[in-house]
Amino acid sequence: MKKPISIIILGLLGTIFLTTPALAATTISLSPSNIAITQGQSFNIIIGVNPQGIKNYTAKIQIQYPADLLEAKSFTFGGGWMALSQPEYDLVDNINGVFVKTAGFPGGVSEPVVFGTVSFLAKKTGEGIIKVEDTSLTLDATNKNILSGPLAQTSVTIAVPVLPPEEEVIPPEEEVLPPEEEVLPPEEEVSVPPRPLFDILTEPLAKQLQGKPLIPILVAIGILILIIAGYVLYKRRKKVV
Numbered sequence: 531m532k533k534p535i536s537i538i539i540l541g542l543l544g545t546i547f548l549t550t551p552a553l554a555a556t557t558i559s560l561s562p563s564n565i566a567i568t569q570g571q572s573f574n575i576i577i578g579v580n581p582q583g584i585k586n587y588t589a590k591i592q593i594q595y596p597a598d599l600l601e602a603k604s605f606t607f608g609g610g611w612m613a614l615s616q617p618e619y620d621l622v623d624n625i626n627g628v629f630v631k632t633a634g635f636p637g638g639v640s641e642p643v644v645f646g647t648v649s650f651l652a653k654k655t656g657e658g659i660i661k662v663e664d665t666s667l668t669l670d671a672t673n674k675n676i677l678s679g680p681l682a683q684t685s686v687t688i689a690v691p692v693l694p695p696e697e698e699v700i701p702p703e704e705e706v707l708p709p710e711e712e713v714l715p716p717e718e719e720v721s722v723p724p725r726p727l728f729d730i731l732t733e734p735l736a737k738q739l740q741g742k743p744l745i746p747i748l749v750a751i752g753i754l755i756l757i758i759a760g761y762v763l764y765k766r767r768k769k770v771v
Contacts, residue, residue: 555678556581556668558591558645560660563684567652568691572603575660575684577645579668584676585638588669589645590619590630596658597627599688601651608644610635638671652688660684 559578567573579589589611595602601624607613611633614620619632631646650660661683667675 555676556584556586557678558589558662558666558668558682560593560662560682560684563682564687565684566687566689568689569652569655570691572649572651575648575650577648578642579639579645580642581640581668581676583640584670585640586635586668586676587638587671588614588632588634588667588673590632590665590667591645592663592665593629593648593660594663595627595629595650595660596656596686597624599653599656599658600627600660600686601653602629603649603651605629605631605646605648607631607633607646610639610643611645612636650686652686655688655690657688658686660686 557580559580561576561578565573577591577593579586602622605622612635614632614634616632619630621628621630623629629648633645635643662681664681666677666681668677670676
């Protein structure tokens with residue numbers, strides 16, 4: 531009876547030792563696990579590899595995302611990884627929503643490490659899931675795939691962008707112009723006719739002549755002239771005699 535018990539114990543111990551490497555398999559993570567953004571915004575997803583103590587030398591990460599909602603814009607590898615650029619291992623397909631990146635880690639890595647960062651653009655509103663596909667793999671020193679589940683995923687919610695409230699446009703105050711000053715026409719200068727020459731001398735005579743008949747005056751002047759002329763002739767004749 532003792533032998534069967536010993537065999538059973540040894541069998542259980544062997545099973546534990548044999549299954550220990552399988553329990554310490556590599557996992558892939560996506561961070562953050564939930565994203566809420568608005569249409570037109572971009573966001574980043576960090577892809578992590580956790581070897582859980584077993585050296586990983588190569589990792590191929592394939593991600594599926596809703597192509598109608600998201601567009602993969604860029605990718606940056608984490609430190610220490612050497613990219614493999616063959617077509618089937620390096621792909622960005624925004625039509626079918628498939629993203630594949632592959633790289634090796636010289637000397638292997640056994641501690642959690644960032645594989646890379648992928649940037650997405652939210653094209654329209656809706657809800658979707660970014661998830662690691664089961665075609666992904668991580669290889670140990672014997673090129674054995676040691677990737678284990680569950681496969682990580684990130685939920686994305688894209689909302690309508692909130693527009694800022696429209697600013698009330700206040701019409702500019704009308705400028706009150708002062709009343710226009712009435713422009714008066716310049717006063718007309720009253721032209722004074724020039725005074726006649728010798729005005730001082732002629733004015734008394736003119737006043738005297740106003741209101742008197744002109745002909746008698748002329749006759750009187752003529753008679754006076756004749757008298758003077760006669761007197762002058764008389765004096766001359768008297769001197770001759």
